[in-house]
Amino acid sequence: FVERLLHYHRSQINSMEFINGVRNVLRRDNVVEAISICEATPGPVARLVKAAILSREGGKEGVRESLEEAGLMEVPRLEEKLNLLATVAQIAPLIGLLGTALGMMDTFKHIAEAGLYARIPEMAAGIWKALICTAGGIAVAIPSYAAYNYLVSRVNSIVLDMEKASSEIVSIVTETFGNKN
8 A cells, every 4th residue: 555655646746837847848849858857757647748759750640649558558557556455455354254254163163062061251252253353354454445445546636637638748749849740
């Protein structure tokens, strides 16, 4: 969770501010500096902008195709390791349930062996084990679900930012280089 959180924090930039900076550099006809800015800036938006600038020779359609390809490469990077967290969130209650079943089986085994002479403290120990397992599974599942859903919302926010930046950079690149092709 922490690794993904840090990754998303580093990935999210003020994309409009970044794009306006690149736009100003491109207006001065300095493609090399614009690409250097993209390389120095972390995150998927900067990589999309770089892809758009590098594909400027292909016109508006070439830029769009390049952005689509770059976006298809960026989204899996953002979603990387999220499945692991989702799996933990889904499996934790099941492991707790398994422990509950085993604890109750132990309790009933003790009752069966002791018959009418089963002592309550010994039965309570098995029930206690069962409840601890249930609580443990739920205690892992709740924060895992919350963390997973939070990270998915961060991914969606970054993807939305990428889409906005893509449409903006298409117009910037075609406006800047459109009459030079």
